[in-house]
Amino acid sequence: MKFLRNTKRNPDVPTASMADVAFLLITFFMLTTAISMTRGIFYKVPEIQQSQTEQDKKNPAIYLYVDPTGSLVIDGKPSRIQDVVLYCKEKLNVNQNKPVIVDCNENQNYQKMMELLDQVKLTEEQLWGDFNKDKPESQKKRIKITIPTSEEARLYRPQ
């Protein structure tokens, strides 16, 4: 009887296309990932306390308002957007606890309101940016920003 000779084959996992697959996955992640989308202006919603009204009387707020014509009014005076930082810095240097109210008329677009909020945040950065560096959130100095709803804003807006 004739026996067949066993033909020996080396076990082999084909890895030639592994790099191709890997680079395909890299390309997928590079294209789908969005790094810059989650950046913006952080706003802490103020808690309403009973003692707040009493405190408000002692610390009258800085009132920034974009009126129906799109013009900026700071504490009742027509102003330019460039004036916000200087005005707020002056006031906050005297009293750091002074609240800042950022209000926008409903006929204006969202960009107008964000420009105003941006200027207030810029003021905060210029005033306390160095101080806040490497400090935990609880120890950072922040401007007390209030964005009123349209209902709340009726109290402040010029008639």
Added chain:
Amino acid sequence: MKLLRAKKIDAYVPTASMADIAFLLITFFMVTSSFPMDRSNVLLPLTEMRFQVEDSTAAWIVAFKEGDQVFLKVSDGSRLSEPLEKNNPFPVDRLEAWIYDQVNKNPAKLFMLKVDKSVSYYYVDKIYTAIKNTSAVKNIVFLSQAKNKEG
């Protein structure tokens, strides 16, 4: 004089470690990438001050314009944003209940506001009023894109 025969060396690029490098890059992208919870075509407002927000559990409220109409979409942070109501583009009445539900599940929930810069502040105020009415939301992020300082 006896001339030495030049030794022939085969040209060879070592590619053995290529797969390792590729998988290292994949791991990097997998760890660092975050998939946006919303893919709407929104032109964010321009601001100089922008802060990186890292919260994969944040809820998203999206408002954008198509023609004259403003549309509202929401995401709880675990799935892609979708309209609150199919037949109503801006169902702000239902938004308050949705926000309340989100805060009930996670009291420290962060809310991302992704609103197109051309949207009237009237709609933003409606969203903001709904947020404030719950009296439970602590933090909001107004998403923005970088403003060119020269511009």
